[in-house]
Amino acid sequence: MEKTILSGNEAFARGAFEARVKVASAYPGTPSTEILENIVRYPDIDASWATNEKVSLEVGIGASFGGGRALVTTKHVGLNVMADPLFTLSYTGVRGGLVIVVADDPELHSSQNEQDSRNYAKFAKIPMLEPADSDEARRFTRLAFEISEQFDTPVLLRSTTRLSHSKTVTFLEERVPEQPEARIERNPPKFVMLPGNARKRHYDVEERIVRMKAWACSQDFNRIEEGSSELGIITSGTSYQYAREVFPNARILKLGMVHPLPEAMIREFASKSKTLFVIEELDPFIEEQVKAMGIAVHGKDHLSLCGELTPGRVAAGIKLETVPAGFEHQETLPPRPPNMCPGCPHRGVFLALNRLKAFVTGDIGCYTLGFMPPLSAMDTCVCMGASIGNATGMTKVLGTEEAKKVVAVIGDSTFLHTGVNGLIDMVYNRSSSTVIILDNFTTGMTGRQDNPATGRTLMGQPAYEVDIEGLCRAIGVRQVRVVDPYELDLTRQVIKEEMERPEPSVIITRRACMLHKTQTPARKPPLIVDADKCTACKACLKLGCPAIVWESGEGKARVNKMLCVGCEVCTQVCKFGAFGVCDE
């Protein structure tokens, strides 16, 4: 077998290729995005960016009902969006294997919460596999499709940031034999979930999980690694790696399947361990079930419910060993948070919102960085698409003057994800709020993916570009205005006018992302500050542009030539004309 080094996400994609997946669908979301981006390397898989996670699963279900194998991937919060079809899919089961990779983000490296997706497996009564490294990610993906077809069930495959974004040595295997050609097969009792049919299917679901529980005890994805009987550890996924690192001599039950749990195997393992621990991240998911078996076990009495595990945290929690103090800083270090890029088209919009003292209901994307000082112009951020509904709700409780201050901001991709539903509601239910759609022609934060408004598919084919203005008008928004956010005065003026207007209005601030892959705006020559003209008023610093630096020694602003892209937005905030084009 060929050996290589792959990230968890690359390995999921490779596993799907080896398993002869026909259709793959997802909405981008860290840390899951690269799975589909890597699947595109395998041309016989139809891979697509769906408008949202619910749609991606519905596409996967259709492919499965048609008889083809389907892979759906998402970040943890996307599983909430696809929960509706998921729970009924548990009843229908599959035709072609259907596997959902869900990537959790303990520690919230790039997320709005750290929910533990394992609970969904139990809630929806479907199996969940949890690989511990990239080679398992690949092998378990193949296995998940076999299990899906063998037990007539969707299968969840759980990842975390530390699996998805870590690279480990991986083997490559031959693909499974070619699947028979997909053909229509009608089966209403299985696929039409009217109460009469669904009632019967519920019995199948309950029976299925009982069968799987017994079966899982004899499968090699659940394995016991022998060691001292003093300490027994039940663990899975990346937590297994930390357990092995910290306790090289312990006896370990490594679970490859975290739902359903192999009860007989756990009982046998527990009976031969003097002290038993569950090492798991986030919720006491395994621990509570082991306790329900009547087995004494430690876990969250020693380890935190919050954040990710690390070898140090496992050692500190269980061995009560602290890491010896190493180097300590004698000074406070300036933090280095992420920031909008130089030339980012969102910057001017948030400067205007700050100056207009708007109450900004925010959303998920690069523009959430509008929260950071000095722009400091975001007041809420809940989930994908929430900004518009949040604005509607706020205006329902506020008085007329206060309500005028409420502005929703949402990116082009997020608007098409679930924001559009909020806008329909806003118009239908007579809210008068203002919505700004920040259209930068891309899904920025996750690494610049295409979406239905960009005119290109994931596989690089040309596509119809959703006409966002036309869509808003069709919904019933009478005021739809488009501005270039590089024009600061105009942008501010338009936002001000629309905030005053006693009806719903949409402002589309349109300019390509500075890092756009296909329509990169030409970088213009960097600007330079004329020190004689700079009066040290610091107005330019309010932009929070990484290219503008304050020289404390001289008491003047300076431009970092390496970073400046020449967008000239700063020339509009400087009243003294101190910014000019560098002629070097």
Add this chain to the structure above:
Amino acid sequence: MSKVTNILLAGVGGQGTLLASEVLSEVLMLAGFDVKKAEVHGMAQRGGSVVSHVRFGQKVYSPIIPEGQADILFGFELLETYRYLPLLRQGAAVVAGDLKILPPGVALGRMQYPEDIPGKIRAAFADTKIVDVMGLAQAAGNERTLNTVLLGALSMRLDIAEEFWIRAIESLVPERFLEQNLKAFELGRKA
């Protein structure tokens, strides 16, 4: 069990820290080691602080370096190098570029960039090499080769044949920049 070596890479989003860790883990795999590399994408980019953990040995479990056990800190920017010193074991080595990128608080004039970072690092870790990366990258013909200069400097600290480094650079660097990068690597080795 043979010892695992832990290398922590630290830099600023957009500097190419992650590409350097890609080259490094490729080198280690070619040299026959078990390798794991962990990092975070997404929010961590966009000019934020970036770290990448690279671990190698006969068998590696955790993808992240246990706290206080990093053997080598490989820094691409001075403040970020300094920031992660607490993760090093006593007697660890530091290989870092002498580049300064001002974080927002400093750029806005609200905070100070710490003074004499090389001196402070040397005082705590005697085995410290600070490389004039920009000068050497310019000598190699392209300022953007500075990460390769640093890889050259790092390669002198690891007992791995030069051919594996060359092969990894050849496989991961675009052809049109290859010659400059190979020169940058050699200059880094002599630095």
